[in-house]
Amino acid sequence: MKSVKVFFAMISLTWLAMSFHVAVAAEIKIATGSKSGVYYPVGQAISQLLKAKDIDVGVLSTAGSEKNVDMLLQGTADLAIVQSDVLYMMSRANPDESYFKYKEPVKALRGLAALFPEHTQILVRADSDITGVLQLVDKQLYVGKSGSGTYKNATDILSSFGISKNDYISYARDISAKKAIELLLEGKLDAVFDTSGELKINDPGFKGRLKMVSLNKEDQNRIKKNHPYTSFKQVRNHRGEEYGVMFSRALLIAGPEGADVEIRHDTIVRLIEILIDNLEIEIQRTGKNIETFTTGSLIARGITIDLHPAAKAYYQEEGILLNIRALQLMALFLFLMLILALLSHFGVNWKWSIWLRFWGQNRFGTGWRRTVRIWNVLVGNAFAITLWVLFFILLLAVIAILSWEDQYALTHNVHNRFADLHLGELLTWLITFAATGFSQDLFPHSLIGKIAATSIPIIGLGGLVSAFIYSNLKRNQRTDKEARGAHVPRLEDHVIICGWNDRVPALIREITTTNRWVKGRKVIVLSEHEAEKPLEPFGFIPGSAFFCRGISSDYDKLKMVNLEKACCAVVMADHHKIQRGNLRGLYTAVALRKTRPEEEFKIIAELYYDFNESRFRYAEVTKLIPLERVSSYVMAHACMNPGISDLLIRILSFDESQIALFISVAEDKNILKAVKDKTFNDAMRQLRKQNILLLAVYRIPEKGTEHAETELDFRNPSPYFLNPSAQEDSQYMISEKDSLLIIRSNIADTSLEQAWNMALGQNLRNSERRLYGATDEHLLIIGRGKEIRDVVSAVSNSAQSIISISMEENRETEVAVFEQSGTRRLIEKTTDFSLKNLEDLVREHRDIFAKVTRAVILEVSPTDSGLEQEDVIHQDDAELSYAIVLRDLYRELFEIDLHIAAEMRADVNLHLYHDIGIVQPIPINRIIELILARMVFHRGLVSEFFLKAMSYRPDNYKVRLEKQSVATLSEKLNEKLVGTTSGIPSYFSNKIKQLS
Structure with a gap:
């Protein structure tokens, strides 16, 4: 009996203990934040509201969001207020995240309300x-x-x-x-x-x-x-x-499922209802000045984790949470009906009608025929297709508006008014808007929503669009003929490019520029190109470039491209013209001048062989670009003035942040006011206040000062006027009849200094990295034929010494050393020079090559004139190979990274050049492209000036491109240069040796 009493006593105690546990656990604990913050009084307000509904809530003060999540996971809190972005990151935690201790995503928590x-x-x-x-x-x-x-x-x-x-x-x-x-x-x-x-x-x-x-x-x-x-x-x-x-x-969130206190679903629903109806009023009593409270769909959509099942069900039932599943199913049905209607339109329906008739009659008798007729009405005519298309697009528009407006409301914290409308109201609004164009004070905010709302009126224009189908087909046929070169539009004031080489695509882009300072021109390419549609792969601006298939010296073809109305022509050195001594290019120039003899019509020609220069001049070519000489000019500057080729590209291109322009003084009233009746230096200072850098003044040529337009050197006297401190006429006053060569910003609302700094960054300002003392240089120059002879001749008087590896046309290679004193010492003479020969040469004459401070690799692989268009990727393979050998040799023998400059013909190889270790890739083709393009504009004087300024020949009397320090420029301007202005270097200086 006693044992029975003990047993019942133990049962009673156990029941009491369980009852006590439930009683204690019945209190819902909500983790908030610091008592001086906002979360704690909000938690107190929630507690007061729930206590009024007989739900006991205890408010816990914590350190903040991360601590609140800890308490939910550990079961020491049942609800918590957490910051949404903190919760988002914790739910997607990864080992690289440094904010939180959790290295695995926290997925167990459930959202209640924003x-x-x-x-x-x-x-x-x-x-x-x-x-x-x-x-x-x-x-x-x-x-x-x-x-x-x-x-x-x-x-x-x-x-x-x-x-x-x-x-x-x-x-x-x-x-x-x-x-x-x-x-x-x-x-x-x-x-x-x-x-x-x-x-x-x-x-x-x-x-x-x-x-x-x-x-x-x-x-x-x-x-x-x-x-x-x-x-x-x-x-x-x-x-x-x-x-x-x-x-x-x-966010108000709940702990994981199966926590010590699993809050009942009906309690969750009551909690959310109370929050929606009363929280804002209750918060006002706390004295906290919360700007806005979340309303509408944002209460549910603003939560960054999965919703609690009870909360989700409540939001969907009340229409707060957008549920587009039914709309998607309806859209799928309409899509299927549209497919059936289209199949019917293309003749498939009759088979289905026969099958459907027999299938229905076997089951439902003869009354099934009426159903078949209804089916045919629904899908068997063009009207039905239009109807299903309209219904389908209307529903898609509704789905798009609802979805994207909901997303917009979430990211911009605004109410989604479309979520308050049911499907019928949305369709009515959309149809009314389509019919009237009136927004009824309701219009989407999101881009996709706007597109969806405005696309419906476009459907109404379907008939009009169909009226253009025929004309579009015709236009496509004409476009196809133009792409093949079988049809050429009648253009005026355009540029004709005669011939094709790998510089033509970039040349077209520059000529058809949309630059605000220069009026771009349309282009017609007249060529024997073998591709079916040669311009198509390059994606030029539509309507800006056209192709005509034919021989460029053919008078009928020149008439076809409307030469009579063209502004100028550019004769390219393609493989047809290079063959037979460039005579085909000469014939093209003769045909052009015969058809357009007037002086205003410019003929610009690439000269491949220098021995034809006099013939091209006799053919009255306006501007002549000797390719070998330009290449040697640029490479000589690569030896003496690193960075100038980069500068030329940036100021000659129409797409960079600063641009070189040739303008008349009278053309711009602000410039006229700044320079009229002023000396060069005074004008330079005044123009700098307008963020313009003055390079030269071009005076109207007087008798005896005219330059032959094909010349590439300054003569004395000259119409160009610059660096007056070293000239007799330094007090010359600029008149409104003169023209100016200037550099100005190419970006709207940006100063020249800002544009320069954006484009060139630290490269041109860092003297330690970019500025070299030519007199201290020991150069190794590798090249072929006349180009290397010209480069060596240009720099031999400046550098300490030069090792020249010259590969001649007869396959002989001479290795010689040139001293600054003018002496030349032949080291070796061989045939069929190869990379192995280069390696042996450096090892054998290690003492000589150890002095080299910089290597310059010119074009070492001869151009194959038998190809119409070389494979651009492989054009620079030989130069790259020599660079790799030199780099590895100098690392092995001398333990240094040799500074290597190398000629580059294919721009696509730029990153490869840098990766191999070539510090100075010299993009020869790009510079030639820009010079050619600039010949089309400003009478060609911009290109002419820079070509003449690059010349190292004795004929160049007036000016030469050279780097100058900021101190030198300051002294010249007689003022201190500070701030970003000091980032602009001067690249022009008078020749040290003047002609007597």
Whole structure:
């Protein structure tokens, strides 16, 4: 009996213990934040509302969002208020994430509601000069408590600008945001980060004493690039001033399924209803100034984790959460009907009708025939197709508007008004808008939503579109003929390119420029190109370039390309013209001049063989580009003035940030006012105030000063006037009849200095990296034929010594050393020089090659004139091979990385050149392309000037391209150059040796 009593006593105690556990667990615990923050009073407001409904809630003060997640996972809290971006990152945690201790995604938590948006505010004193994030470097900052959402947001923003913990002084004491703001106002802090639903700048206690660091669009894109989950919005202070801020949302979430206290589903529903109806009013009683509360679909859509099942069911039932599954199924049905209608239109329907008739009659009798007739009405005519297309597109538009407007509302924290409409209302709105074009005070905000809403009226234009089908077909046929060269449009004031080589595509792009300073021109290419549609692969601007198949010296073909109305012609050195001594190019020039004898019509020609120069001049070619000489000019400058080829490309191209222009003084009233009746130096100083760099004055040629337009050297006297300090007429006053060669910004609202710095960066400003003393150089030059002889001749008087490896046409190779004194010493003479010979040569004469400071590799592989268009990728293979051998040899023998400059004909090889170790790739073809293109504009004087300025020949009297230091330029301008202006080097200097 006693044992029975003991047994019942134990049962009773166990039941009491269980009852006690349930009673204790019945209290719902909600984790919030610091008592001085916003989360804690919000938690108290929720507690008060639920207690009024007999739901007991205890409010826990915590360190912040990360701690709240910990408590939910450990079961010490049942609900929590968490920052949305913190929760998002924790739900997608990875080993590289440094903010959280969890290295695996936290997936178990469940969302209940989005409460209100929180703004990440960067607060500074009202009198602070801090206006940007980068100004926070080395400042005393408060970035929030460790583990809080504020801390994470502050770290995200600072790290996006490259600011690490070592770049600022973090206030180490554990204080609240309110206390931090007080320290900020006392001058003990420079800035305070605070993520809160309250805008502190509108707090009555701080009004007028604080301001925020606004994040502009560039800042926002920078942060979003590193942290794609971030969102931004504009907020206003009490004076109406706008600030760009990062924002997240305060979320109410529940613990994992199976927690110690599993909150009943009906309790969850009651909780959400209370929050929607009463939370905003209850918060006002706490005295917290939360700017806005989340409403509408954002209550559910603003949550960054999966919804609690009870919450999801409630939101869908109330229409708060968008459910487009039914609409998608309806769209699928309409799509199938559309397919059936299209198949019917193409003659398949009759087979289905027969099958359907027999199938129905066997089951439903003769009455089935009526069903078949209805089927034929639905899918058997053009009207039915139009109807199904309309229904399908209408429904797609509705789905697109609902989906994208919902996404827009989420990312911009605005209410989605379309979510409040049912399908019938949406269709009515869409049809009314399509019919009237009136937005009814309701129109999508998202781009896709706008497209969907406006695409319906376009459908109504279907009949009109069909009317153009025939004309479009005809146009396509004409376009196809034009691409094949069988038809050429009648153009006027266009450029005719005669011939084809690998420079033509880039030349077309430059001539058809859309640059604001230069009027681009249309182009017709007259060539015997073997490709079916030679211009098609290059993707030129539609209607800007055309092709005519034929021989360029054929008078009928020249008439076909409307030579009579062309502004100029460019004769290219293609393989047909190179063969037989470039005579075909000469014949083309003769035919062009015979047809257009007037002096205003320009003929620009590439000269492949110098011995034909006099013949081309006799054919009255306006501008002649001797390819070998230009190549040797550029390569000589690569030896003496590294970086000038880069400069030429940047100022001759129409697409770079600065541009060289030739303008009349009277053409621009601002320039006229700045330079008229002023000396060169005074004009230069005045133009610099307009962000213009003056290079030269071109005076109207007087008798005896005219230049032959095909000459590539300055003569004396000359119409060009520059660097007057070394000239007798240094006091010449510029008149409105003169013209100017200038460099100015090619970007709207950007100064020349800014444009220059954007384009050239540190490369041209870093003298240690780019500037060489030519007199200290020991050069190794490898090349072929006349080009290497010209280059060696140009630089032999400047460099300390030159080792020349010259490969001649007769397959002989001479290796010689040129001293600055003028002596020449032959080292070796051989035939069929190869890479192995180069290696043996360096090893054998190690003492000579050890002095080399820079190697220059010219064109070492002869051009195969039997090909119409060389394989551009492999054009530079020989030069690359020599560079690799030299690089490896100097690393092995002398343990140095030899500075190598090499001629480059294919621009696609640029990265390969750098990867191999060639410091100076010299893009010869690109420079020639730009020179040719500039010959078309400004009477060719821009190209002419730079070609003449590159000449090292004794005939070049006036000026030569050379690097000058900023100090020299300052002395010349008689003023100190500071700031970004000092980044602009001068590349022009008078010859040291003047003619007597």
